[in-house]
Every structure is written in C-alpha cells, then in structure tokens.
Amino acid sequence: MDARDCFKVLREIKDVSFATVDRHGHPQVRIIDIMLAEGEKLYFLTARGKDFYQELTEHAQIAVCAMTKDYEMIRLNGDIIKMKEQKNWIDKIFEYNPVMNDVYPGDSRYVLEPFCIDKGTVEYFNLGCTPIHRESFPFGSARQEKKGFCITDACIGCGKCTENCPQKCICSGEPYRIQQENCLHCGLCMETCPAGAVEKKGR
Amino acid sequence: MDARDCFKVLREIKDVSFATVDRHGHPQVRIIDIMLAEGEKLYFLTARGKDFYQELTEHAQIAVCAMTKDYEMIRLNGDIIKMKEQKNWIDKIFEYNPVMNDVYPGDSRYVLEPFCIDKGTVEYFNLGCTPIHRESFPFGSARQEKKGFCITDACIGCGKCTENCPQKCICSGEPYRIQQENCLHCGLCMETCPAGAVEKKGR
Numbered sequence: 001m002d003a004r005d006c007f008k009v010l011r012e013i014k015d016v017s018f019a020t021v022d023r024h025g026h027p028q029v030r031i032i033d034i035m036l037a038e039g040e041k042l043y044f045l046t047a048r049g050k051d052f053y054q055e056l057t058e059h060a061q062i063a064v065c066a067m068t069k070d071y072e073m074i075r076l077n078g079d080i081i082k083m084k085e086q087k088n089w090i091d092k093i094f095e096y097n098p099v100m101n102d103v104y105p106g107d108s109r110y111v112l113e114p115f116c117i118d119k120g121t122v123e124y125f126n127l128g129c130t131p132i133h134r135e136s137f138p139f140g141s142a143r144q145e146k147k148g149f150c151i152t153d154a155c156i157g158c159g160k161c162t163e164n165c166p167q168k169c170i171c172s173g174e175p176y177r178i179q180q181e182n183c184l185h186c187g188l189c190m191e192t193c194p195a196g197a198v199e200k201k202g203r
Numbered sequence: 204m205d206a207r208d209c210f211k212v213l214r215e216i217k218d219v220s221f222a223t224v225d226r227h228g229h230p231q232v233r234i235i236d237i238m239l240a241e242g243e244k245l246y247f248l249t250a251r252g253k254d255f256y257q258e259l260t261e262h263a264q265i266a267v268c269a270m271t272k273d274y275e276m277i278r279l280n281g282d283i284i285k286m287k288e289q290k291n292w293i294d295k296i297f298e299y300n301p302v303m304n305d306v307y308p309g310d311s312r313y314v315l316e317p318f319c320i321d322k323g324t325v326e327y328f329n330l331g332c333t334p335i336h337r338e339s340f341p342f343g344s345a346r347q348e349k350k351g352f353c354i355t356d357a358c359i360g361c362g363k364c365t366e367n368c369p370q371k372c373i374c375s376g377e378p379y380r381i382q383q384e385n386c387l388h389c390g391l392c393m394e395t396c397p398a399g400a401v402e403k404k405g406r
Binding site: 015017018019020021025026027028029030031047048049050051059061062063064065066067071073075077102103104105106108111112127130132147149164165166167184185186187188190191200 | 218220221222223224228229230231232233234250251252253254262264265266267268269270274276278280305306307308309311314315330333335350352367368369370387388389390391393394403
C-alpha cells in the first residue's frame with residue numbers, strides 16, 4: 001500500500017468528502033467527485049459561484065476522506081493548486097467523466113474550474129480487521145507528520161498500558177512499545193500509565 | 204422532508220464524514236459513526252486521546268455530510284455540546300451499537316466521550332434527479348441561513364440567465380426568478396447577466 005494505491009481507492013469510490021474552512025473559520029464539508037487520479041495527483045472541480053470555490057481560493061488547505069464497503073478508510077490532508085489551461089483540463093475531465101454532461105450540459109461546463117491536490121499526507125485506516133490497521137504516506141513534496149502516542153524511557157515496565165489497551169497493541173520491553181500500525185490513538189495508555197511515560201506526538 | 208428525516212438518513216448511513224477545524228486553522232475530516240438520532244439531536248462519540256477530541260473541545264462548530272446509494276446528499280452545519288452523565292450515555296450508545304464492543308472491549312469504552320449536535324442547519328441535495336433538488340432546514344434553535352443566488356429588480360428581462368442555466372431553473376417574469384430548490388449555485392446566471400441583476404446571498 002502506498003499513496004498511489006490510496007488515490008486509486010479514492011477515484012474508485014469517486015464521491016468522497018472534501019472539507020474546507022470558511023471565511024468565518026468554521027468547517028465545511030461536501031461530497032465532491034474525484035475526477036482523475038494521475039500518479040501522485042488528484043483532480044477535482046467546482047463552479048465559480050459556489051461557496052466551496054470561494055473557500056478553496058481563500059484557503060489552500062483541504063482534507064478529504066472516504067470509506068470502502070469493507071470499512072477501509074482513506075484520509076488525506078493536502079494543499080491545492082488551481083490548474084492553468086483550464087478549458088483543456090475541463091474537456092479532459094468531462095471526457096473521463098461523461099456523466100458530468102447531465103449536470104453541466106454544453107458550454108455551461110466552463111463555469112467550472114479544475115483544481116489539483118499536489119502534496120500532503122494520506123492515511124489508510126482499516127477498522128474492519130482485528131487489531132485495526134493504519135499506515136500513512138506523504139505525497140508530492142510533503143514530509144511525514146508524526147501522530148499518535150509513544151512510550152518514553154520513563155517506562156517502569158508495569159504492563160498497565162498493555163492490560164488496558166483496547167486493541168492489545170502494546171508489546172513488553174524496555175521501554176514498552178506501541179505497535180503504531182495497530183493503534184487507535186484512543187489515549188487510554190497515557191491515562192493509565194502510573195509513570196507518565198506515554199507522550200502524545202505532534203502536539 | 205424535514206430535519207428529522209435527514210437525521211434518520213444519516214443514522215441509516217451511519218458512517219458519515221465529520222469535518223472540524225484544527226488548532227492551525229486547517230480543515231480535518233474523518234468517518235465517524237452516528238450513534239443515535241433522537242428527535243432533532245444527533246449523538247456521536249470519540250476517544251479523549253484523539254486529535255478529533257481536541258478539535259471538538261477547542262472549536263464547537265462541526266460540519267457533517269453523507270451520500271445515499273441514490274446520490275442523495277445530506278449536509279449539516281451545527282454546534283456541538285459534550286454530554287453530562289457520560290457513563291450513562293456511553294452505556295446507552297453501546298447498547299444501540301453493540302459492534303462498538305469489538306473496538307473498545309470491557310471498560311476501555313470509558314476512554315470515549317459522547318457529544319451531541321443540538322442546533323444548526325441541515326441540507327438535503329438530490330443530484331440523482333433532473334433538475335437537481337435541494338432543500339434546507341434549521342434545527343434546534345438555529346435560524347435559516349440564506350444561500351445561493353437571487354435576481355433583483357435590476358433585471359431587464361433579456362432571458363440570458365435562463366438560456367445559460369445548466370439546470371434550466373430560472374423562470375421568466377419581472378424580475379426573472381430562480382427556482383431555489385433546483386439551483387446548483389454554479390453562478391453562471393450572475394456571470395452572464397448583462398444588467399448585473401443577479402446577487403449572491405449570504406456573503
């Protein structure tokens with residue numbers, strides 16, 4: 001599994017959730033089509049009259065998520081850019097997505113503008129297996145972000161974290177170690193550690 | 204169709220997208236379960252260790268969306284509150300959603316905290332019919348927000364808007380009138396009106 005595989009899944013699901021921040025600083029979310037997935041880039045479009053368009057032009061960060069029928073979730077955080085040579089891109093997108101003609105017939109398609117997500121991080125999270133499984137991949141020129149929890153050298157080896165972990169994903173050792181790919185990020189290990197040895201990453 | 208009907212659809216879909224704003228002011232989105240829909244209230248939960256929990260406690264606005272198999276979209280913007288008598292609510296939610304025991308077995312469920320969306324606006328948007336159909340409903344003590352476009356008395360009756368509208372949802376008259384329930388909010392009428400008679404609402 002890598003970023004491109006995640007992008008293929010997003011394109012297959014096609015109707016995915018796009019979150020933005022509006023001019024009041026509030027979250028907004030809509031179902032938007034992934035129109036193309038080429039290499040490590042995802043393409044979508046929207047009409048100039050929509051609030052979504054306004055939010056994209058005022059704030060170039062976006063978050064995307066979707067779930068397969070098998071409870072596999074894909075989550076992406078990335079930066080967007082507006083495409084140049086807009087008409088060519090719109091024609092290409094309509095060629096790959098002919099159903100768009102039902103909504104925007106004829107030349108009305110040119111009220112749409114194409115955008116690309118060109119760098120960020122994508123996370124794969126499978127809640128349909130035991131223990132759960134997660135992995136994340138930077139794409140474009142983005143760097144990997146650290147998330148979740150880790151156990152520091154302050155660990156006294158009491159095993160309380162393993163005992164309480166709902167996914168049983170903490171191995172004994174010096175210090176104990178969280179199997180990051182199976183962690184829910186629930187924080188129960190941090191709450192129950194008597195030595196304060198568990199830290200939240202990336203805060 | 205009203206807000207309660209939309210809530211029933213969200214509960215049926217169950218795994219829906221929740222968008223928040225993080226401490227950097229960036230959008231975040233995840234698939235979260237609607238655990239209960241009672242009257243005009245929606246209930247969900249999350250673990251104290253998660254970034255989602257942090258975002259909810261720092262910023263009480265949320266946006267939710269989901270799509271049915273028939274391309275009906277439900278979109279919600281609302282305020283959240285954290286429930287009191289947390290343990291009772293968690294036990295009730297686990298009773299209605301027994302599959303939660305697979306992820307949070309035994310007492311690990313109490314690392315979760317229940318939240319409620321108690322006021323806001325919910326929009327129903329059907330892209331699977333021609334013309335498209337949309338309606339929105341305030342719930343709780345929220346007021347209706349005005350969105351989309353309207354044609355003012357500056358209209359000269361030339362008919363360019365009707366001609367260009369991809370959904371053919373503008374009726375002739377003095378002034379011409381947009382059938383709001385069929386409007387895509389694409390803005391092509393505003394762009395093509397030679398009299399500048401079309402205005403965007405709520406900006």
